[in-house]
Amino acid sequence: MNAMVIIKRLLESSVINLEIFFVTLALGLPLGLIISFGTMSKWAPFSFLLQIKAEDGFMKKILCFIGKFRPIHDITAIFVWIIRGTPLMLQVIIVYYGPGLIWGGEAMGRLEAALVAFVINYACYFSEIFRGGIQSMPVGQKEAGEVLGMTKTQIFFKITLLQMVKRIVPPMGNEFITLVKDTSLARIIANKEIIMMAQEYVSSKALIWPLFSTAVFFLVACGILTILLNVAEKKLDYFRM
Amino acid sequence: MEMLNVAHIQKSFGKVEVLKDISFSLEQGQSLAIIGSSGSGKTTLLRCLNFLETPDVGTITVGGEQIFNAEAHAKYSDKDIRKKRLKFGLVFQSFNLFPQYTALENVTLACKLMAKEQKKLNKQELEAIQQKGIELLTQVGLADRMHNYPHQLSGGQQQRVAIARALALEPDILCFDEPTSALDPELTGEVLKVIRSLADRKMTMIIVTHEMAFARDVADQIIFMDGGVIVEQGPAREVIEHPQEERTKQFLARYNENN
Numbered sequence: 248m249n250a251m252v253i254i255k256r257l258l259e260s261s262v263i264n265l266e267i268f269f270v271t272l273a274l275g276l277p278l279g280l281i282i283s284f285g286t287m288s289k290w291a292p293f294s295f296l297l298q299i300k301a302e303d304g305f306m307k308k309i310l311c312f313i314g315k316f317r318p319i320h321d322i323t324a325i326f327v328w329i330i331r332g333t334p335l336m337l338q339v340i341i342v343y344y345g346p347g348l349i350w351g352g353e354a355m356g357r358l359e360a361a362l363v364a365f366v367i368n369y370a371c372y373f374s375e376i377f378r379g380g381i382q383s384m385p386v387g388q389k390e391a392g393e394v395l396g397m398t399k400t401q402i403f404f405k406i407t408l409l410q411m412v413k414r415i416v417p418p419m420g421n422e423f424i425t426l427v428k429d430t431s432l433a434r435i436i437a438n439k440e441i442i443m444m445a446q447e448y449v450s451s452k453a454l455i456w457p458l459f460s461t462a463v464f465f466l467v468a469c470g471i472l473t474i475l476l477n478v479a480e481k482k483l484d485y486f487r488m
Numbered sequence: 489m490e491m492l493n494v495a496h497i498q499k500s501f502g503k504v505e506v507l508k509d510i511s512f513s514l515e516q517g518q519s520l521a522i523i524g525s526s527g528s529g530k531t532t533l534l535r536c537l538n539f540l541e542t543p544d545v546g547t548i549t550v551g552g553e554q555i556f557n558a559e560a561h562a563k564y565s566d567k568d569i570r571k572k573r574l575k576f577g578l579v580f581q582s583f584n585l586f587p588q589y590t591a592l593e594n595v596t597l598a599c600k601l602m603a604k605e606q607k608k609l610n611k612q613e614l615e616a617i618q619q620k621g622i623e624l625l626t627q628v629g630l631a632d633r634m635h636n637y638p639h640q641l642s643g644g645q646q647q648r649v650a651i652a653r654a655l656a657l658e659p660d661i662l663c664f665d666e667p668t669s670a671l672d673p674e675l676t677g678e679v680l681k682v683i684r685s686l687a688d689r690k691m692t693m694i695i696v697t698h699e700m701a702f703a704r705d706v707a708d709q710i711i712f713m714d715g716g717v718i719v720e721q722g723p724a725r726e727v728i729e730h731p732q733e734e735r736t737k738q739f740l741a742r743y744n745e746n747n
């Protein structure tokens with residue numbers, strides 16, 4: 248088997264890496280934005296309990312506790328904590344085998360399972376970045392717009408959005424680059440991505456160079472990404488906040 | 489003619505009463521300085537006038553038209569409030585210019601958005617808005633800086649852009665919240681000069697300031713606030729040179745010691 252064939256095979260299997268990368272971005276970014284709204288939710292349905300006049304002590308503490316309960320915030324925050332606090336590799340395995348073990352029946356496709364795990368995992372990381380970007384927005388900007396008679400929509404699209412994007416680009420860029428390399432974790436449930444493919448040459452043909460050469464794929468992908476991110480940062484460099 | 493009438497404004501944050509029954513009025517073309525120690529409620533008062541805070545009690549009347557009544561407030565729609573708040577302009581202590589826009593764009597943005605909303609942003613209108621923006625920047629001495637972004641301007645220049653931006657919507661009353669407090673001392677002069685020139689043109693203004701000499705020389709009226717109430721008010725020069733109330737005397741004495 249000549250080298251060209253091996254390289255062609257490797258490149259074919261890298262389609263899985265690319266697919267995971269792009270699907271995670273396409274679905275993970277919007278989902279991350281939604282999750283960030285969840286963690287920022289101030290909805291406290293029992294806040295009226297805080298108004299009740301009670302004597303200091305156990306009763307008061309309970310009222311306070313329930314009154315401050317923010318269901319949407321609490322649930323999303325715990326969810327984000329669990330997802331960010333456990334390894335992505337484990338999540339991939341759980342999504343693939345979990346449903347079958349719990350409910351029985353047919354397992355999800357291997358690639359689908361990997362995609363679900365990646366999207367959820369990265370959405371949680373993205374959500375924290377969105378939250379940072381939104382919460383670091385100084386109120387003065389919004390108020391300056393309000394005083395000039397702008398609507399909430401105008402303020403968001405004409406003032407806040409671009410400033411948020413500028414804040415978000417560098418940390419998002421880091422996530423994107425991590426994601427490129429993380430895509431190879433999908434092999435844990437036997438997705439034939441580029442590294443898994445190369446490993447097969449190690450075991451079946453005792454060839455090590457295909458495995459080493461996958462580094463080139465990741466380096467090129469990250470290189471292109473870095474260039475694109477630099478362009479974005481340059482484009483937003485004309486103003487400072 | 490009476491331009492502004494504020495009657496019995498009260499405002500609390502939680503249990504803290506920040507404004508306790510504030511009433512005053514202001515004639516058209518006059519300028520009013522508000523002085524007082526930190527935490528006396530000066531900023532909160534300006535924010536109430538500009539609908540950034542909602543008073544719990546009281547009314548605000550501009551040019552004979554009642555624009556705010558605490559009792560009816562729940563009925564005001566967003567659109568109502570947007571229209572009413574345009575009677576006031578506000579210049580912030582920290583400028584709050586929009587960093588992604590040039591000085592000229594900062595000044596013209598709100599006008600453009602408004603014209604667009606009313607579906608009359610044609611070429612002519614755009615040209616007129618642009619022209620007005622240039623005029624305003626010229627008026628504050630920044631004609632040569634209009635294509636600079638805020639981060640390319642000094643604090644004093646930024647604050648002058650902010651003043652031009654507030655003037656662009658032609659408010660009836662322009663409010664300033666310590667417009668020079670965030671500036672290095674050598675930059676306060678250029679901003680005060682612009683405010684002084686507005687006073688000369690009979691712009692109705694309310695200026696919260698710690699610059700007593702400026703308040704005395706430029707303002708017609710002065711209000712001294714302490715603990716959420718108006719302790720003393722009257723013609724600016726009189727109050728500063730011959731304060732009647734004990735608390736005003738103390739405040740001015742302390743100010744003179746420190747400066």
Ligand SMILES: Nc1ncnc2c1ncn2[C@@H]1O[C@H](COP(=O)(O)OP(=O)(O)OP(=O)(O)O)[C@@H](O)[C@H]1O
Nearest residue numbers: 501502504506524525526527528529530531532533
């Ligand atoms: N949003 C708020 N929530 C709670 N308390 C507030 C809020 N805004 C202002 N206060 C309180 O109201 C009081 C008056 O504040 P304000 O900013 O109006 O004072 P000020 O006269 O402008 O003071 P300074 O000279 O320091 O600017 C202060 O005790 C402040 O802590």
Ligand SMILES: [Mg+2]
Nearest residue numbers: 530531532665
């Ligand atoms: Mg203040």
